[in-house]
Amino acid sequence: MTDAFNYDAWTSALERGELLGGRCQSCETTFGTPVMVCPDCSHRGLAPTPLAETGTVHTVTRIEVPPTGFEGPFFVGIVELEDARLTARIEADDGEPEIGDSVTFAGGLSAAPDGRVAPLFRLD
Amino acid sequence: MTDAFNYDAWTSALERGELLGGRCQSCETTFGTPVMVCPDCSHRGLAPTPLAETGTVHTVTRIEVPPTGFEGPFFVGIVELEDARLTARIEADDGEPEIGDSVTFAGGLSAAPDGRVAPLFRLD
């Protein structure tokens, strides 16, 4: 097994502005976030792999009532990057992101009160 | 059934400086705090009854490491008032309360960060 691809690796990369997914070394599916066992084929150990940096909005919502410590409103969506999906913040200069819109990875966003980083995408 | 003897009645009395226990109207046991069903005989509905204001220390500890929001050290003990027992703060002008010592009810103490009141006893 190669070095485990885990949360620490994923979030460290994000803090550096890199977006890593996990690629199953058996069925070759790519997932947007680490997981110890492949959900599709039960193989153990996903390898870190750079995700596509452009993709489309699979679904999105505008959060108007945020949790304590966050400033709203903002957009959260699931973005689809080739076969991988992950939950991310989406920013738009104007207008609203819609399902099917193209988005590009724009680094890690530290908006959470505890400083945890989330993937940020921008509407193309 | 008379008016239910519940937490609201118990704590309101304590805030007024009164110490109420619950007396089972069937087996006549007295308990230091309200409970909907008598633990001894399963009768429903305890009636509020003034507890004896002097009693003895059943057990006691000096808390040196308190929860957030409390100032330590302080003494917490179980006091025995005739047949009723309850957990209470115990204050001593000097020395330490010991098991078997006599104590007297000294009102409600609001030491908790949320302002909830606890029974306070003083070492005689």
Added chain:
Amino acid sequence: MTRASVVGVGMTTFGVHDQPLPELFGQAALDAIDDAGVMPGDIDSFYFGNAMGGQTENDTHLAPTLATEIGLAGIEAQRFEDACATSANAFKNAVEAVDAGIHDTVLVGGVERCTPETGKGTGAMTEIFASASHRQYEQPTGLTFPGVFALLTKRHMHDYGTTERQLAHVAVKNHYNGTNNPRAHFGTETTVEAVLDSPIVADPFHLMDCCPFSDGAAAVIVTSDDVADSYDEPVDVTGVGQATGRVPLGLKSDIHATQPARDATATAYEQADTTAEAVDFAEVHDCFTGAEILASEAIGFFEDGDGGPAAEAGRTAADGDRPINPSGGLKAKGHPIGATGVSQIVELTEQLRGDAGARQLDDPTRGLAHNLGGDAATTVISVLEVRG
């Protein structure tokens, strides 16, 4: 095949309560005990649900405390937490236990306080609810629980043409049903326009698409099939399915399928040897209007994509052909998290007994409860029937 029977039910009003959790639960539990007419000494075990007492009230290890409050100190007890599916999972474990002969008679119940009576406001509660989404891969985005179901619902709207107006019809119908339920949090009607005019929480959901923060408790007495005959009005549990699904959202194949609900439904129908067509009504987990649409499809009441039009056409109203949430659902009855699953069982039992008063459906013989947790990654489906 009867797996277990419900022989007694109890429930507080859902709304705002200032009592401590043990006293709030005690009301519901003593009512269930009295309704059954069970001797406390005959209760073998206590299956208890509370979702967030630690976070909202710094109150954990509640099972022995609640047992003491109602005169059952000493009893075997266990607390379950599975987010909003908390007490349905307690119920499922209880049904399995009496079905397998582990116990004869058990108390199942849940309690929760979510209103500002706990000292927590909207922001804090929104943060606490977010604890049921993925800590590492979802919470840092600021995703809220209305947000989670908004994501599922937006995709459903995209794929099937479901409209905000159809969603609003769910709220209108459930508010109307709530006016017939004396225990409901909301007892007033609303209109499609009022829903659509209310402020956005997480689009497409307006405030009036969302269930309220509620306090409340619910309890039932569950017995084995053979013990049930000695009680007055048993209602039979013929199927209980539970399934989980992938977390976080990004790992799910089809986010609005709510696959665990489909898996749990298949299990429950198989156990009950029944089908969606033979189920007369359902209580489903309408934490948001969109969730009711998804649930109505997952339990097979409607084909995928037909849930929205069916709601708009009134088919899920109490006098429709597929009644859903005659109690008012989470939307109008209220949603004290850990009490919700068992409160659905209370509603099913009362409907099947013919005891539902102003909200009584026309002689139903079989009902279904759908209770989900998180993004539906835990779902419990129960089928109850008039005793044959």
Added chain:
Amino acid sequence: MTRASVVGVGMTTFGVHDQPLPELFGQAALDAIDDAGVMPGDIDSFYFGNAMGGQTENDTHLAPTLATEIGLAGIEAQRFEDACATSANAFKNAVEAVDAGIHDTVLVGGVERCTPETGKGTGAMTEIFASASHRQYEQPTGLTFPGVFALLTKRHMHDYGTTERQLAHVAVKNHYNGTNNPRAHFGTETTVEAVLDSPIVADPFHLMDCCPFSDGAAAVIVTSDDVADSYDEPVDVTGVGQATGRVPLGLKSDIHATQPARDATATAYEQADTTAEAVDFAEVHDCFTGAEILASEAIGFFEDGDGGPAAEAGRTAADGDRPINPSGGLKAKGHPIGATGVSQIVELTEQLRGDAGARQLDDPTRGLAHNLGGDAATTVISVLEVRG
């Protein structure tokens, strides 16, 4: 009579971990799966324990998340919380389920993070632990969890003459045992003087009378008796008892009896058709040194009042006649709350298999686990035996 069998065990080191709960748990669970050699598809259900993830890490609804992490998404799952008895209660429910034929093979496990890795310091953790005492009648006094056991122990000292020195011997013995356990939080010896010289937390407890805040996870695979034969090294579960007691402390008749432990022990011994004399060793819940003394009496290893002198005389050492906590116990092995109960089952299994390495006892055939929650108001007692 075998009720169930343990066919695989896994456990992380207990100590300080910075991984998220799903990954920490995943290590232990995958190790247990590998140890058993079970096919993931053969696992029917997941009985999971976590006590305070909501309070410490805003992380709830963990069962589906953890299942996903280890490739078991879709599985039936339920989370238990019963304070420090959390995962023993999950274990007890799992044993009942396989014994009754509800499932053939289940995964049981627990995980917790209690160290400052969560961002919570001593004051905050002390407040969180206090959530297991009565919210209305105990917490407002400022009573802490060391304080609860201090109250029980002080009365035991008064009634039986138990001394602080005897308590310190428990810590010394458990620290010594911990030096032989590579997974222990503490791997260093201590002395009676060092314990007595350490600062007071809640008298009579010094800092060195208290177990540490730990992070960790433990998991076991439990199968039915007949399925167990297809595995390499099954260890049999012959009895599991659980009982609750009155809360708050003021309602208890005899506070240091820890009556639920006595009731649960009676049930477990009856199921296992055994007695304290026939039990070769025990893992007991020594959250504080005094708790081990009370437990050693409650499980019948010693007459009431003899626990203190027995500890001082070395009778509970690994080479004594009544070994207790050969793992190092909570005191030295560590106490990641929701993982503790299952970690005791891991230790029993390894000892009974003869796999315990440097801490291996002399050919034991029967062991007991004692896991309590709160002021002992929840206690679970399990008896495991070498497969006959």
